[in-house]
Amino acid sequence: AQKVTQAQTEISVVEKEDVTLDCVYETRDTTYYLFWYKQPPSGELVFLIRRNSFDEQNEISGRYSWNFQKSTSSFNFTITASQVVDSAVYFCALSEALKGAQKLVFGQGTRLTINP
Amino acid sequence: DAGVTQSPTHLIKTRGQQVTLRCSPKSGHDTVSWYQQALGQGPQFIFQYYEEEERQRGNFPDRFSGHQFPNYSSELNVNALLLGDSALYLCASSPPPQNYGYTFGSGTRLTVV
Numbered sequence: 001a002q003k004v005t006q007a008q009t010e011i012s013v014v015e016k017e018d019v020t021l022d023c024v025y026e027t028r029d030t031t032y033y034l035f036w037y038k039q040p041p042s043g044e045l046v047f048l049i050r051r052n053s054f055d056e057q058n059e060i061s062g063r064y065s066w067n068f069q070k071s072t073s074s075f076n077f078t079i080t081a082s083q084v085v086d087s088a089v090y091f092c093a094l095s096e097a098l099k100g101a102q103k104l105v106f107g108q109g110t111r112l113t114i115n116p
Numbered sequence: 117d118a119g120v121t122q123s124p125t126h127l128i129k130t131r132g133q134q135v136t137l138r139c140s141p142k143s144g145h146d147t148v149s150w151y152q153q154a155l156g157q158g159p160q161f162i163f164q165y166y167e168e169e170e171r172q173r174g175n176f177p178d179r180f181s182g183h184q185f186p187n188y189s190s191e192l193n194v195n196a197l198l199l200g201d202s203a204l205y206l207c208a209s210s211p212p213p214q215n216y217g218y219t220f221g222s223g224t225r226l227t228v229v
Binding site for chain 1: 119120149151156157158159160161164172174204206208217218219220221222223225
C-alpha cells in the first residue's frame with residue numbers, strides 16, 4: 001500500500017527565512033510520481049511540481065526547490081526567502097505511474113505560516 | 117480559460133438526507149476524480165470517472181456514488197448522510213493522456229447536522 005507522511009503538522013517562521021517541508025513516502029512500485037500541492041484558504045489545491053521516480057535530479061523554480069532522494073524515500077520542499085503569500089497548507093502526494101490518471105495518495109499536510 | 121468549477125460552494129444537510137455535488141472539468145480534460153477532505157486532513161480519494169464509467173474507487177461505502185456525463189462533467193451523490201460525511205469535497209480533472217497532473221476545483225463544503 002502507498003503511504004505519504006508529512007511529520008510537520010505546523011511550521012511558523014518569520015518572513016525572509018528559509019523553510020523546508022519534509023515528505024516521506026512508502027510504495028512497493030518501482031515507478032511512481034510524486035507531487036506537491038499548495039492549498040490556500042480558498043480551498044483549491046494548486047499544483048506545484050510533479051516528479052517521476054526515475055528522475056532524481058533536484059529542481060529549482062524561483063524561490064522553490066525540491067530535493068528528491070530515492071534512497072531515503074523523501075521528497076522535501078524548500079522555500080527560500082519566504083514571503084507572507086507563501087502561507088498555506090502544503091500537501092505531498094504520490095501516485096502510481098501507470099497509463100491513465102491514477103489516484104493521488106496525500107499526506108496529512110503541513111500548515112505553513114509566514115509572519116511579517 | 118475556466119478551471120474546474122464546482123457547485124454549490126457550501127451546503128448544509130440534515131443527517132439521513134441525500135446530497136448531489138457537481139463538477140465541471142477544465143476545458144480539454146476528460147477524466148474527473150473526487151476527493152473528500154476532512155478538517156485538518158489530507159484529501160482522500162473517493163472515485164474516478166473516465167468515458168462515463170467509474171474506473172477506480174477508493175475505500176468509501178456504496179452510499180457514495182457518481183456519474184459522468186457525455187460533456188465530461190460529473191456528479192457525486194451521497195445517500196443517508198452521516199455527521200462524519202461533513203468535509204470539503206474536491207473535484208479534480210486531468211487531460212488525456214492523463215497523469216500529467218490534476219487541476220482541482222475550490223471544493224464544496226458540506227456540513228451535516
